[in-house]
Amino acid sequence: MNISNRYIGKWNFKDDINGRVHILQITKTLNILIDNRELPGKIVHLDEKELLFLDTYGYHLRVDVSEDRPISLFDEADNQVYPVTRCENLGKTEVTKGK
Numbered sequence: 001m002n003i004s005n006r007y008i009g010k011w012n013f014k015d016d017i018n019g020r021v022h023i024l025q026i027t028k029t030l031n032i033l034i035d036n037r038e039l040p041g042k043i044v045h046l047d048e049k050e051l052l053f054l055d056t057y058g059y060h061l062r063v064d065v066s067e068d069r070p071i072s073l074f075d076e077a078d079n080q081v082y083p084v085t086r087c088e089n090l091g092k093t094e095v096t097k098g099k
Contacts, residue, residue, distance in 0.1 A: 004030055006068045007051050013073055013082035023087060024063075024073055026051070032061065 011024045025033040030046075032039045032053050039061075045052035051063040059077040063070050063084075073082045 003046060003048055004028075006048070006065055007046075007063060007070060009070075010087040011070055011073070011084040012087050013084045015080075015082070017080075024084060026063070026070075 007026045007030070008028055009026060011026075012021055013024060014021045022035055023033075025036070027033070030043050030051075032041070039053070039055055041053055041055035043051060044054045044060075049065055051065075053061040053063075055061065055077075057077070059075070061076070062074040064072045064074070069086075070084050073084050074080070075082070
């Protein structure tokens, strides 16, 4: 399996501070989108356990993988770790726009 394939997809996570559910999307070209907005920046590290993205403000987003699928998102700007699940598992939870 290509290492990048385990990251590709749409994942949801909930911000417990404001109660919003967000969508993290990682494209086949490894672009990072949150709530359908592409984040400017670049991938600075990629292996079988983590994808590390550096945004233009100098903050990192880290996607951690276990059993070939993302399990969490660490946002350095908020100093928060968010568990992630596939969007197909979203159910009836409303997704909000914006971050």
